[in-house]
Amino acid sequence: MKSMLRQFRRAPGRILASVFALALAVGAIGVLAIPTVSGATLRQAAGGQGLADIVVDTTSLDQSQLALINEIDNVAVAEGQATVAVRLSDGFLTRLVGLDFDTQTMDIVQLTDGRLPGAVDEVVTSKSLGAIGDHLVADGSSYEIVGHGGTLWWSDSDVLYAQLDTVTALTEDGGTNRLVITAVDDGIDDLRAIGDEVRLVLQPRGDTYTTFPTYLPDGSTPIDQDIEQVSTLIGLLGIVAGLVALVLLASTTNTLITERTREVAVMRALGGRSRPLRRRLRRISFGITGMALVIGLPLGVLISNFIARMVLEEFVGITPDFAIDWRVIAGSAIGVLLGARLVAARAARGVTKLPLAEALRDREGAPFGNRWTHRLATRIPTGGLFSRIATRQSVHRPARTLAVVIQISAAVGAAFLIPSLANSVNEFNSATHEPWAWESTTQARxxxxxxxxxxxxxxxxxxxxxxxxxxxxxxxxxxxxxxxxxxxxxxxxxxxxxxxxxxxxxxxxxxxxxxxxxxxxxxxxxxxxxxxxxxxxxxxxxxxxxxxxxxxxxxxxxxxxxxxxxxxxxxxxxxxxxxxxATRTSTAADLDADDNAGRAAIVTIFSAIGVIVAGVAALAVLSSMTVSLFERRHELAAMQALGASRRRLRGLLIRELLPLGAIGVLGGIILGALGTRGIIMSFEASNAVDIGVVDALGSVPLIAAGTFAALVLLALATVRSAARRPVAVTLRGAA
Amino acid sequence: MLSEHVNLDNWDMHTTSVLVRPPSAPATADASLVEARDLTRIWGKGDAAQIGVSGVDLDIRSGELVAVIGPSGSGKSTLGALIAGIDKPTSGSLVVNGTRIDRMKTDRLAAWRGGNVGIVFQDFHLLPTLTAVENVELALDLGTDIGRRQRHKIALTALDQVGLAGHAKKLPAQMSGGEQQRVGIARATVTRASLIVADEPTGALDQANGHAVFELLAGLARMGTTVIFITHDLSLAGAADRIVSMIDGRVESVTEQGAAS
Known part of the structure; x- marks a missing residue:
């Protein structure tokens, strides 16, 4: 602990930037927990409410038919419900759902307040339709709201839950017209077999299904697939954020260890053995990673719960409880620690294996001029002196240069992917409406x-x-x-x-x-x-x-x-x-608006993750620049001593960053385009439809301008921070 | 031997045709180039305060070779940094070459340094990614308005004058310490600044290289450049016009010695 504090005091800016960037990345990996967090809520809701395995609308059935269905092999329980479309006095078209509150085992209404209906003119509904004690008039009949609540099945619409008799009185022949079944074995083939058997049971009396049956095999819920797909795609972005963080961890660790070359050499000269020295060096990396995990893991839990809440509230209309996926927590912790171990081990090996005499001479890490790439860079004319310094710096530290390019690419890739996805989905929506020549559609409820x-x-x-x-x-x-x-x-x-x-x-x-x-x-x-x-x-x-x-x-x-x-x-x-x-009329414009709302929700979720990825990448670039500045502080101070103004130093850093920014933007656009295609292909495969990709090329100038502006700001901030210290003090530190 | 390569006879920058800018102040005898009054530099506050220099009054004349000596921590490097304009005093006034520099803003001070002072560091502080000639050119780029081609010619001449004509395209990592320091001297003198501040320029060099570097600086002083030479080496200090002896951040004594050797 004492040693970690000493390290922290030695380079607080660099360590803090690395810790926060890594923590944010670990947090972003937390989005992989969304399916679990969502699933836990859905399973809890399904368990508590008794979600059926088969749901189907039928013609009107009586008790004797339900009894026959209950005798079908593998049927655990079959219950009849009733639903009819009704229009409220304000014109709102909704549904009366009749349930046998005394005996039902499926679709049990979860009350948030009030009580269940005890009379034929009482209903439970959502708060948006009225307060307890209010009266609703539906198709001319008045119903008193006695409670607020709902079920998972109808969670996306405001329906009225009433006693079964209230609704069967309104159905044709006075029977139930909705069949819900739970099975002993709930595999998809088992459920389909039951579905076929039920058809046969209904046939003799001329009854039939009136909708295509919904099968929910293996304990699944109606929106499992949607949530899993969205979550998996969000998770992919989380992995990108994690990879950017690992690049950052690698570059920071490498610098923190390499800059101790001389210190370690002195210890070696005094008789220190390589293995314990390497262990000491690795602790630096573990310290940073440990601090990042302490912040990042709870952050990940918060992010995953926040997004799961957004998804479930948008797609299901239920607010999930707080949940934690320990596998994701353990996985991200182990992954990041393992990454830190590998990077630190490599850097530490490099430092302890350097010939002792060379290591003792070393002050600023590997000198420039020892590699053929360095010599080549000095021979290539690259403009004025400042441009030459900028180019050669990039060649001098290839790992750092590559890290910055990757980090910029990741940020740009995320920034390009979001509008490209939005464009593609937009275009897809338009394309699906293309065959419609009608202005409105009126459909039986x-x-x-x-x-x-x-x-x-x-x-x-x-x-x-x-x-x-x-x-x-x-x-x-x-x-x-x-x-x-x-x-x-x-x-x-x-x-x-x-x-x-x-x-x-x-x-x-x-x-x-x-x-x-x-x-x-x-x-x-x-x-x-x-x-x-x-x-x-x-x-x-x-x-x-x-x-x-x-x-x-x-x-x-x-x-x-x-x-x-x-x-x-x-x-x-x-x-x-x-x-x-009872019918509902929708115009093409209404349906467009519905599609747009759905798309906006998806784009919002992806944007939130995109912002996290871009944020991680931006922090990573900042951290890399902080490290780079630290390494070059004597060089910059020497230039100041020779008369370089802050403007000239800013110019130097901008000259260094802009080419990297240009490569990063190019790489990011390619990355974003590939990512968009990957996601769209995944949607196409999982939905068996053509969607098509429409790259948001219009956003490229904006993204490029934003990236360059951010890099210029970074250069401004970096030089401002560097110039704060008197030149003499910085130069004395080099001696 | 390094001294064999150093062409001190050619060290006449006034006759170098490529130099276009005259010295920034006339080398008039007895005119003070540096006037320090009650110069104080303190880092930190309260109990943690650390005194660099305290109440220093000092005048240095144009064309003088002044050696600043004293034990470690006596404040000689701090004094050099203040006079060179790479640090700012906590209090007191400092006029160099007719300009009061103690209250200058960062960028104005940088511009002033570029045109008025050449600094030689113990650790050379050459830019590792620039070749020898480019390092020298950099000082011209920052301190003068001379065009690129002209700069290159002047830089090559300056390298020639320190005996490194053949090393122009070498990177610092490919040169010895003595060679790097000579590049540092070429860089400090190439702008024809009227003041050179050399902070232990021989500290990292062997005796032969140290003497050769000292000879270069003494030669500059003979030609009218004011040279402030911070050193631990009393034998080198003995060759200066004046010796400023410091202890505990204060000037203990100033000894006149006559003409430099």
Whole structure:
């Protein structure tokens, strides 16, 4: 401890800069804990609320059907719930969710205050819909808010939880229309087998699924995949920050050890053995690393919890508890300590193996002129004296030069990656909306196909059709049932042709087809809520999504409701007809805005990490410059003694930094472009869609200007700090 | 032997055609080039205060070779640093070459140094990444307005005058201590500053190299440059015009010795 304090007093500025940069980097590595932190919250929520393994909307079921489902092999519990879309008096379209509060084992409402409904006109809802004691009027009926709370499943929307009887009274045939099941074995194949069995149980009475079932195998939650993907990508940026920190640690450790060359040589001359001396030298590095870990590990825990909170609040609407991932903490501590050990061992070996006579002579580390690169640099004309000093300094300390370039590259790479990602996602969103010729879409809020296809017969600028989810090649896809001569969609075919009426043909997104090796002429087995059906692939559409366009008549028949639809598209921003069901109308602009909000959230999260990476890199450059300044303090003081003003010294440092900055910017742009491609490719692979990369080339001048401005400021600050000490005092220190 | 290579006969910078700037002050006998009054330099405060020099009154005439002697810690290097303008006094006044430098701002002082004073350090303080000729050129770059080509010629001449014409392209690491110090002297004199402050310039050299370096400085004094020579070597000090003896930060005595050898 005493020895560490002595080291600290010897070079407090350098050590502090290194410690903080390394601590920030260790903190940034902490983002790898986000999946665990998020997962812990989700698992806790899922455990506490009894999240189902299978969730599916159905036609109206009675108790006898539920009893039969409960007897299916591997079913632990099957429960009926009821949901209906309702519109509040202020126009807000929401949902009444009916639960059997006395016997339910799944989707248990977590109250934050108040109590559960005890009467048919009581509801629990979120605080945003009203205070306890307020009354809400939904579709003409009044409900009193008796509690605030919610469930994980409905966490992203403000719904009203009521007694089961309250809602079944509003459903067709007065039965439950939502089935939730937990399984004994919850592997995906086990769950699918149950799903198929349930279909068979429902068939005899003409009942069916009205939505595609959601399977949550192996204890997963509905948003696991989203969170893991976002977290993993954020984690990659954390690793970049960690690598920058290791470069910084290497350069600082190297300097702190190398500058003790003469001191160690004296100890060797007095009989000190190399091994204990090396151990002493390594302690310097461990000391810095230790201090950085003390600050960095709690910082990492805070960062991971902060980002997990952002992610969960944005995507799930729940606020997670504080959680710690000990594996990430242990991993980052071991990784950084190991890195410090390796770097320190190498530097210490170099110092203790130097011939003693040479080491005793050494004052400023390795002299300039001993290597061929030094001699070559003196022969290459590189402008005036100051430019020559600048160039040769960079050649003199190649490790430092490389470290600074890497650090600048990392900062620039992070700065370029963020807008490039935003641009790419932006462009992707636009591309996915490209086929839309309609201005508004009006969709039934309840499952099933509630109105007739002829509902729009009176309207000249509207078309009816079907929008449902299905599954193809084990991917969830969007299914559009359209009139073959639709004017609402421009399919932008890249090959093949458009669908013909009632011919069981399909047009599929080109990127999705390519990733699943599907070609025009292939037969597609599309799984719908009602079962699996065969279509012929006749064309590919350039729509950047996972979509199949089918004939409306074919799809309605497959869904078990011939001639019925659930969606109306219009060329106007509103619908001029009244539909016989609860519906929600969204304009293309609304959907754009939704997409933009989602994108803004992702970009905000990435930006936060980008700022951390850029901050680590900037601190690292600052630390490297501090070390460099320390090494060259006598040289700079000698120049001052010869009459160099601060302006000339600033000029010298700027001459040194700007070429490194230029290389760093170039390297960073390449790094950022590669990083963007890596992330986009990861998204493409995990979503089986084309996304495409749009580099934010427009940001390059800004990034370059920002980098150069930062380097100039760094030079200003460095010279200011150097000039504070009287020249004579600095020069005397060299003697 | 180093002295064999040193061409003192050619040490006439006034006749060197490449030099364009005249000396900054006339070398008039008896005119004070340095006037120090109650000069004090203290580091730190209170109990931790460390006295460098205290209440020094000293006049040094133009063209004098002054040796400053004293035991370690007596304040001779501090006095040299103050007169050279690389340190600032805590109190007192200091006029050098007609300019009061004790209250000058950092950058003005740097500009003043570049044109008025040449400094020779015990540890040479050559820039390790510059060759011998470039190190000499650097002083011209910082202290004069001479163009690049002209600078190079002058620097080569200055190196020739210290016997290092053949070492112009060598880096400091490729030269001996004596050679490096001669580059340091060439660097200090190349601007034709009226004052040279040499802080133990022979301290890191063997006797032969030390004497050769002293001869170079004494030669400069003979040609009208004021040289303040800080040394422990009493035999070298004996050759100076005056000896300033210091102890505990104060001037103990000033001894006139007549003409330098």
């Amino acid at each position: 309840d499952a099933g196909l509630p109105f007739s296809a002829s509902v729009v017969a009176e309207s000249a600028d509207a078309e009816s059709g079907i929008y449902v989810e299905g599954e193809l090649e084990e991917w969830q896809i969007d299914l559009y049932g359209l009139e073959p001569d639709t004017e609402m969609f421009d399919p932008m075919l890249t090959s093949g042709r458009w669908i013909s009426p009632e011919s069981r043909e399909a047009v599929l997104s080109a990127g999705f087809a390519k990733r699943n090796d599907l070609q025009v002429g292939d037969t597609l087995m599309i799984e719908l809520a009602s079962g699996e059906f065969e279509y012929h692939l006749v064309g590919l559409a350039n729509d950047f999504s996972r979509t199949a366009y089918l004939d409306r008549t074919d799809l309605a028949a497959d869904l078990g409701e011939p001639g019925m639809v659930n969606t109306v598209w219009s060329m106007r921003d509103h619908l001029d007809i009244t539909l016989p069901a």
